[in-house]
Amino acid sequence: MKPPRLAAGAALSLLLLNAFGEQFYQTKTPYQPQQTSASYEAPPQGYHAIHTQLLARHGSRGLSSMKTDLALYKLWQMADKEGALTPLGTQLGADILQMMRANALLGYGVAGIGKPGYGNETMQGVAEHQQLAERMIRRLPELFRDAPGGPASPPRRIVLVTSGKDRAVDSGDYFAGALAARQPNLQPLIIRPPSKAPRAETIHDSRPAGTDRFLLYFHKLSARQDLVADRGDPLYGTYQASQAYQAWAKSDELSKREAVVLAQPQVAAAARSVMERLFTPAFIAGLDQGRYRAANSGTYSYTSADGKFTNKLTGDGDTVIQSSVDAAQALYELYAAAADMRVELQADFAAYMPAPQAAVFAATEDAIAFYTKGPGIRENGDVNYRMAQTLLDDFFSEVDAVAKGDLSHAAKLRFAHAEIVIPMAAILGLRGMSEQLPRATAYSYENSPWRGAAVAPMAANIQWDVYTNGQRTLLRMLYNEKETDFKPACDHAKVAPGSHFYDYARLRSCYNIAN
Structure with a gap:
């Protein structure tokens, strides 16, 4: 069955009312907390915070990596050679080179960045996690004040786990560093536990302490590194769900839908409109007629201002620009990256x-992300987010213990x-983040509330705060630091209508969490 043609009409008038003020970065949107802590609902009388959790x-x-920037620069060089640039287009080449240099040296001289270059967090990203940590302590001062323990109570640990990828590891380190900077006696409490691993695995070199691919990189589990062949292994379901998702991500149906x-x-x-401001009509026509083609090939070397670090990079040639839509999409990616x-x-x-x-x-980006990372097509069931079950179970198991x-x-x-936060929002069934569409209905802003900027901006986070009065356990969720309801079917678990506090036992039952 051919995917449906998208309605021409996600109205630009609605788009231009974007909450980020005529800036359209979607999942590259810089982080901003969505609520001030002063406006949070107070816990019921007699309750105090006893535990908190974070997924960020x-x-x-x-x-x-050096892909769209280099391919676009190669296209710019062709136009420059042929005198096919407008005055604005003439400026573009230098700005792309500046972008390439900034990424090649990204993180150099920044404490905590081990390997400078493409893919690293920016100073903006470092600050996002440091500030997130500071707000967590301010929100839960008694919890962190009492964590080190005392004469009558043992110290309580702060467990830190990452996907193992540099930028996630660095985020965790900057977050933990901010906690310790604000309250130094927290530093010895921070632990990095052993990773989950298949039962049959005897060598754990690829799973250093504090790294967990099955929890936090489940969208790319591989046979080489993560194979779980034993059906009785607790991780078997996660591995199989990852393989099913990856098959969908590589499917002809998804490729056709993206096309x-x-x-x-409106995309054309x-x-x-974008290209005409930069290139001559003849050059644009030649690009769309196949006379021009640019790929991310070539070798470039960048040296830091102090001369102590050089990064030599070679494009793989796999990213190709062969139409005006390709070129404009590449430019949009640079526009979004520049915001970070x-x-x-x-x-x-x-x-x-x-x-x-x-x-x-x-x-366009939201439409593609909806199908590739978001809740996706109803007839496909939970293929886009079933792999998040182990993570959801992990959240509940922590609260169970408390x-x-x-x-x-x-x-x-x-x-x-x-790719972890988005399926977690879907498996939780959160409003505006989990609604699927039938295969015959194409995603648009008019028929779906799903937006990348709301679900997964940079430093997107889900936090669970746990409260007790010594007899009953309550749970509140924050999404990007905004008090957020669990799935509508669990409204009966709220301690009162309109409250953001849930009776934990009822909430757990609502999600059918196994004992």
């Missing part, structure tokens, strides 16, 4: 991507990626 995406980063998204008339019109590099980058890519056109590409009187963990902190 890494902070703002640069480009993940339909990119073939919408937006691409032409405000310290490292002076170039203003918004000059090349006006708001009306950025809005179109933002909607509810049963095991107070060894004051907090559990997890640092991962958008």
